Amino acid sequence: MSKRSWAVSMVLAAGLAATAEAAPAGFRAAGESAHFTFYTMGEAKVNAKANEQRLERIARLLGLSSVPRAELYGYERAEDVAAVTGQYAGGVTYPALRQVHSTEGSLDHEMVHLVAAQLGDPGAFFQEGLAVALGDKGRLGGRKADDMARPLARRVLLRALLAGFAPQNHLEHYAVAGSFVAWLIQQHGIERLTAFFQTSSAANRDDAFRTAFGQTLDDAGVAWTAQL
Numbered sequence: 001m002s003k004r005s006w007a008v009s010m011v012l013a014a015g016l017a018a019t020a021e022a023a024p025a026g027f028r029a030a031g032e033s034a035h036f037t038f039y040t041m042g043e044a045k046v047n048a049k050a051n052e053q054r055l056e057r058i059a060r061l062l063g064l065s066s067v068p069r070a071e072l073y074g075y076e077r078a079e080d081v082a083a084v085t086g087q088y089a090g091g092v093t094y095p096a097l098r099q100v101h102s103t104e105g106s107l108d109h110e111m112v113h114l115v116a117a118q119l120g121d122p123g124a125f126f127q128e129g130l131a132v133a134l135g136d137k138g139r140l141g142g143r144k145a146d147d148m149a150r151p152l153a154r155r156v157l158l159r160a161l162l163a164g165f166a167p168q169n170h171l172e173h174y175a176v177a178g179s180f181v182a183w184l185i186q187q188h189g190i191e192r193l194t195a196f197f198q199t200s201s202a203a204n205r206d207d208a209f210r211t212a213f214g215q216t217l218d219d220a221g222v223a224w225t226a227q228l
């Protein structure tokens with residue numbers, strides 16, 4: 001987590017501290033479910049059953065039998081998410097705080113972040129790639145991530161794309177990450193991907209990748225690009 005994200009998290013922890021009697025300022029209490037306490041802003045709505053189903057689907061895919069409770073903040077617009085979190089996006093998840101801030105359209109993506117945080121942290125490229133592959137089902141803005149990633153992947157090596165991954169450059173960079181992670185799942189199975197998440201860190205990512213997938217990151221990048 002960057003210093004800025006850490007600072008935002010601390011502000012959220014203080015400013016959105018709800019009690020049993022009251023919702024956080026600017027929100028209204030919108031009920032509870034087995035895994036969530038819901039709050040909404042403006043005219044946003046939340047569907048408890050649908051969100052439990054989202055969580056169950058992602059947890060099952062990633063081989064997790066339990067996920068901690070979380071707070072889910074529902075918004076109408078990305079502008080509203082930005083006003084609270086400081087990040088202009090359809091959704092933002094803070095796993096350490098067990099908070100999901102999201103518009104309806106981004107909930108599947110953010111739910112992957114919430115669940116995958118229980119596995120480990122191989123870095124933003126793989127986190128966002130997994131959320132695109134599983135949450136967005138390999139599509140961004142109505143287009144296939146593979147199609148969006150192809151032009152960039154064919155002129156820039158994967159290692160350089162990974163090193164320069166910038167979440168604020170949403171569509172192009174997220175498409176590359178989502179396409180590559182989906183390819184890893186197709187080629188090696190999701191069990192190997194979850195093993196990689198559980199063993200990888202910034203310090204040992206390359207070794208963890210080789211152990212999990214039986215090939216180097218560079219070789220995987222070449223193979224992925226060839227099939228785009």
